Amino acid sequence: MTVQSQSQLQSESSSTAAIYFAILGIVTTAFGLADLLVTAGGAEFVYGTAILEIPNDIFRGGWGGLVVLSAGLFYLSGAKNIGEIHQFAKVAMGSILIWIMAGSDIFAMITESIPGGEDGSWFNTLDGFLAMYAPPYAPAVLLLPFSLVVLYYIYHRD
Amino acid sequence: MGHPNVGKSVFFNRLTGANVTESNYPGTTVDYTKGWMKIEGEDVELVDVPGTFSLDPKDKAEDVAVAMLHETRDVKVISVIDASKIERGLYLALEIIEEGYPVVIALNMWDVAWDKNIRIDARKLEQILGVPVVPTTAISGEGIKELVSRLKDIQPVEVDDIIANAGGLT
Amino acid sequence: MTLSLEERWTLIDKISRETVTFGKYEHTLKDAIGELTVKPLTGIPVAIAIMYGFWSAFGSFAGTLMTDGFFVKLFDGYWLPWLQGAFPGQGSWLYSIMVDAGGLGGSEFVLSDTCFEAFGVLTSGIFVAIGVVLPAISIFYLMLALLEDVGYMPRLAVLLDTVLHRVGLHGYAIVPTILSLGCNVPGVAATRILETKKQRFIMMTLLAIFIPCGAQIGIMDKVVPALMGWILLYLIIGYFIFGYILNKVVPGKAPEFLIDVPPYRKPLMRNITKKIWGRITGFFKVALPFVMLGCAIVNVLYLLGVIQWLGDVLAPIFVGWFGVPKETAGPLVAAFLRKDLAVAQLSVINMTDYQRITAVVLVTIYFPCVATFAMMLKEGWKELIAAIGVLIIVVFTYGGLIHLIGIILGVAE
Known part of the structure; x- marks a missing residue:
């Protein structure tokens, strides 16, 4: 009896989580597929108001797209029955992949923003430095804040 | 001595202040390293050896460890055991005890065993084996001091006694 | 007295029954995540992601930030012009060796524009070592140390076990291989964890032949970034083809090996800085003198006409068999x-x-x-000679094969 009620309790609180990560999974998978399609197509894709920029090179778009796609699939496969530890681990893994991707992209931005460029001075100007961090962003960077939600569930699992 | 990846090199670095490479995977140490430590003002030589599963070496790195033990008869042995996998660790420890070496046992990775809900009665183990048994977590330094303090008065023990303490072989 | 195997296990059984209590073992999140990194279906995407992060950080730090961002500017813009003016005796032997060979092989002396072209000990030598290789190995070893200490390496080994079995190596071969990507020397030392002579020999030979070291990867990323993929692809394919062949040809056994997968751990800052510091000081002590010595020797050989002579003599092999220009003789010496x-x-x-x-x-x-x-010699001269024999065969067959592929694709003659 107690076991049953416990799992019921868990399932109630985790139903929101399941819905959240299912949606995140769909979006992430779509981003991953878009990455791969844009790379295959060759032209870079920037969304209207310039928030989203999908890279088209074989490294960030192709290889990276594959990683984003896997992250999406991790979310999707883990969203069902999320209260179960192995399922939840998949969701956590999805987020970890997003962190690797976003971390790589952000680190790349940082390293590009510091030096002054081939003909410039040693260091970048402040304007040039800040301009590097303006949108558009790669898919993983946009997904980053949404992927952090998993931390809440890691610390509030019990 | 001990199995691969139980933390022998971590102990060695802690005790001698040396800089042997430590990694979280088996097989980091493939050769022996000598270093010096002080026990109550006295300089004592300490040797870090590669991990081995038994005294019957299976590869070149294990060979180094076993040869080192057999070449130097008058040594004291710190037997490092992964507390979460205590049985196989005891196997090697017993082999060393049987060969007549004075042994102190470090039940290392105590934290990992604790996380896995494995509880070991170190005091009882010490009574049965007749050698000092010290729970340690080498990576954070817990238990190291006690280990060193027990090192000076260790003696070889007879396996017969251990068998008797354990209540026979049947 | 000594016990028999069974007696020993019986005794251990007794002891542990008295002293150990196993509590209910609950799967923690850490365990579940650990499992995901080992199972092929989920582990391969994770491995792909980790390699992506590794490579991206490597390129960003070593290439974009350090080398292109600062060192190229420093060496080409300031160091080279300054030294070209300040070093006495332009056109003399010493000047050619130390500073600028002025377009080697050409009849006219022209001052070089970049540290790549200058070839001098103090220009190219120091630029390659400090400007390109040092940042590359620093970031490489940082990432490697992190993966090591977290405990990812053995999991990668388990994951790749099935693939590597085809080449007669168990998954643990990935550890020497990855160490070799940093530097082949610790890679060769790490082959000692393999059980049989056969496995050690195959591993050592494959490492020495096919695995480029971190220094080399760093410079490749700088000078031929667009071609990296092809080069690495050729090397990886070669690693497996010749591993497969060696496994069939070399006598001996390649037994199963069980690995303990250690728990994931939070890496200790102290340990990581210690490892990297050791590597970097090692680099200054060993690699830097060798780079400068290599520069000097190649320059002297050029000036003596040895390299040109070597190029002419070996031209049929270079041009005919491999399809590369005969000038490659110089770099091959270096x-x-x-x-x-x-x-x-x-x-x-x-x-x-x-x-x-x-x-x-x-x-x-x-x-x-x-x-x-030198490291291979330490492991046994018989193996070394055998390895060199294999190496010569591999260079000629594989080099010819690549040429053949080039001809088929229509990019080589």
């Missing part, structure tokens, strides 16, 4: 001392893309650098 230097020297020779790919692959596989050579 490659014995330092592979990174050789790749840098290759970059200023006029070549088609095909020739460049082939030349870099050849530099990688043709001979282990002197430090690796």
